[in-house]
Amino acid sequence: MMKTPEAFEVPTQVRDMAEKGVEQARKAFDEFVVAANDAAAKVEGSAETMRNGAADLNKKALSATEESVNASFDLATKLVKAKDLNEAMELQTAYVQSQMQRFGEVAREMGEAATKAAADATAKK
Structure with missing residues (x-):
């Protein structure tokens, strides 16, 4: 018998x-x-901030590219209408100077935007 x-x-x-x-x-x-x-x-939050910063940089780069292309078309239009080689050289010189100045401005703006995006991402941590 089994015991319980x-x-x-x-x-x-x-x-x-x-x-x-x-x-x-x-x-x-x-x-x-x-x-x-x-x-x-x-x-x-950091990833979203970086995405927003990158989107801002992309917009600035696209805008600067569009400006540059438009300036090139303006130059081409003016060169076609130039009366002589001297006028063409003056137009070309003015174009190069304005593009170099604008390039400096764009580089500064892009640097500021990149710094801001990095600071914003760091602040969210």
Whole structure:
């Protein structure tokens, strides 16, 4: 004949320790989830800021390119109407000077925009 097993009782101290362990593990996990969500939000914010900064730089570059192409077409139109080689050389010289000046301005603007984008991304961290 089989004996019926006796009821097994977990001592109160062991049960209390196990409950505290589970509570501590749950609390630690909840804190981990909060920290992970915070980190993900910061990364997302920085990435969005960088995307916005890159989009601004792209717009500036596109605008500068469009300006330059339009200036080139203007020069071509003026050169076609030039009366002599002297006038053509003067037009070309004025064009090169204005393009070099504009290039310096664009480089400064692009540098400022890149610096701002990097500062904004860093500030979001």
